[in-house]
Each structure stands twice: as C-alpha cells, then as structure tokens.
Amino acid sequence: MYRKSKYFLWPLIIICSYNCGNKKGRELLISSSSEFVMADGETTTDYYKNRNAFIQPFTKVEFLKDTIKATTLHEINSCGKTVGKIKLSNDTIYLLTEHISREECTSVQFNKFTYLIRNSANKRYAITF
DSSP states (O other): OHHHHHHHHHHHHHHHHHHHHHHHHHHHEEEEEEEEEEESSGGGHHHHHOHHHHHGGGOEEEEOSSEEEEEEEEEEESSSOEEEEEEEETTEEEEEEEEOSSOOOSOEEEEEEEEEEEOTTOOOOEEEO
16 A cells, blocks of 8 residues: 555655746736747847847846836747746746747747736845846
C-alpha cells in the first residue's frame, strides 16, 4: 500500500511545485493589455543582437499608491491570442506572456504589453522584463 501511494503522490508534488508557486502571481495581476508595435523584419534585427537595449525605449515601471504599472515589449506569435502574465519569485516579478489559442504560425510580431499589478503592501519589487 505504501509503495502505491508513493507513486501516486510524486506527480501531485511535481504539479504543485510548478503551479502553486505561480498562484500568487495570478492573484497579483489585475489586468494586462497589449498593442501591436511592429512586425518582424529589418527594423527588428537589433532585438536578436541585444534584446535589453532594443526593448529599453518600450520599458517603464511606475510604483503607484497600491499598484504597479509595468510596460515592456515582447516578441509573440503573429497568429492567435497572447496575453500577459506574471510570475512572482521572492522579491522579483517576471513579466511574461502566454499564448492561449491553438492557432499558431511561423511569423512573429512585437507587442507592447502593459501590466497592472496589485501591490497593497507598497513593496518595491524588482521587475524583470
């Protein structure tokens, strides 16, 4: 009996270690929005050479009263729907995206994503783009 339950619990522990750590991030994200900036092409070659320098003009973080407003540029699939999401790890918030539709293609585009994040404790999180 012990041996069977041991094999049953391992997948649950692995799933929880992946999903439970991000539960707090889902609770903190109030909303996210995106707007098209540019298609992949000659003007985006610098993105692949130095991503941080390329996205810098589109990057902004504002610590408001009980909210964080963060904006950044993401490369996303041109087809289907992509939404913004965050991951919280210690004192760092990671600004991410998630492709939520089945439709995909081989082309990419660049969208500016804006994240509104609940921060009722007025904590000064490090924001990673």
